[in-house]
Amino acid sequence: MTQNLATDGAPRAAVDDGRNRFATLTFQRDVAAPASVLWKAWTDPAARAVWAAPSSAVTVEFLEADTKVGGREISLCKGEDHPDIRCECGWLELQPELLSVNYEVISSEGVTQSAALVTAEISGTQERSRLVLTVQLSSLAEDMVAGYREGFGAGLDNLAGAAERTMVLQRVIRAPRSVVWGAWMNPETLPQWWGPEGFSCRTQRIDLRAGGEWVFDMIAPDGTVFPNHHLYNEVRPDERLGYTLLWGENGPKHADAWASFEEQDGATKVTLGMVFTTAAEFQEAKGFGAVELGQQTLGKLERFIASR
Template sequence: MTLDIDPSADPSLSHTRAVAANGRFATLTFDRDVAAPPSTLWEAWTAPAARAVWSAPTPAVTVEYLEADTRIGGREVSLCKVEGEPDVCCQIGWLDLRPPLRSVNYEVISREGESLSVALVTAAIEGNGERSRIEVTVQLTSLAEDMEEGYRQGFGAGLDNLSAVAGRTMILQRVIAAPRNLVWKAWMNEETLPQWWGPDGFSCRTKRIDLRQGGEWVFDMIGPDGTVYPNHHRYGEVRTEERMAYELLWGENGPKHADAWAMFDDMGGTTKVTLGMVFSTAAEYQTAKGFGAVELGLQTLGKLERFLLSR
């Protein structure tokens, strides 16, 4: 048995595949029922900012993402860190992406430069309405040591986390009638962002703003009735014209209530914007949904489009 992974897709796989001929093999299957629509589960499964929330199997493990490119041919590189132990490197290469139904990726696990395992991971999502199901099949080749039990525990815990995260994830999408570079410039410009951000009738009062990776935006949202809502966004990864990730805090340096991201897909003259939020707790998600966060968020994307069309 061999895994059909083309080494030319990533030269670092050549040695790993050669060693796999003498490895130990196992096929593992995991499945979970999830209280979220298939489209939301897909975003939670594939979006880098969401994966960063659920991928650590236990609180003792910290996952640091060095690279993340969720496109066919793209790869993801992360380090799993446990205090007192050598870091474990996980390299993923995306081979097939068919939203919101199916993904296929290879996965190479290594420690201190030694390949421990290689796997082919296939995820299938099905469902309708507000519920869905994910089935993950892992064709595993253990190399330097037997990795089967570790995979059973790691994938099992990770999918438990995914199920919980997907259940408190909110996804908003709109196709904007403007090219991607203009949409990005309107969003990541310190002068223009406050002009359109927020639902209909709301305005922004900025205290300080720095939209670079590691930067922040401290501002007040002011409602139509004059009510002031303090906000604080802290920016993580920023990939020009592709995506950004940020934390939402209740006021300056207040408690975090969501991990958020925005993704920009070029549609050939128009731009599909996906705005995602993983709320910190299920209760916060339900509260946000109850006061109309979906409708208010879609109004915000509508204001962005009107702003662009007016220029």
């Protein structure tokens, strides 16, 4: 990821005249979130996009993101005073909630700056977790050790904060993945089941594609209206979708969200994740029962599919 760069987004040489071409760096973060949530924050493209930039002076544009063994992630790190930095990450091993291994290659203007092997080990409980990251670095065009220390340090601080405001819901639905995906990504069927028990949806506009949107009201059993606006930024058929939640049409951002669909012995494991914009919003959502309400929504999806 781009967090191996200095916090201004530029490669940075160490103070030892560039003679230290090889290094092994270790980072550790303790996080107030379950290991299962930290794993999703570390590996899921939608969550990674939230914390990838090491500082506010840097923006990260994701060109490709496919978190699976053999998949890769390509991003551009952009700052005002330097050329774009290209980061290619390739996933070599993924053991959910335990271990990931990936290679990382950094280049700028067609020149490879560094290559690294990154190993992440996750452990913990239902309350807290720990990430231990080992980076085996080879600096090529210049010494990158200082930049890796600074950039990864800032990025992992961001990761810890994002994980602590991330909510993850999962449900196994006994239907083929194509059927579950079809019920979710059909503009006629999505409004029929979306929302907790007793809620209904009133759609104004719906366009379920990358770059599309869904503007709608959720109506509670007592008639209370909750305006919603979903902006879709990623759609990978039968696999995953990513979107932004706004409070009403073009309103303030509420969360960055994603849904993924995995085949599991003829059934489909659905994961719905949300990285709330602030810790306060996460705590408020958790307090009013967002986990239980979200599970009700997935339960309605399961019943809808079973009834067809």
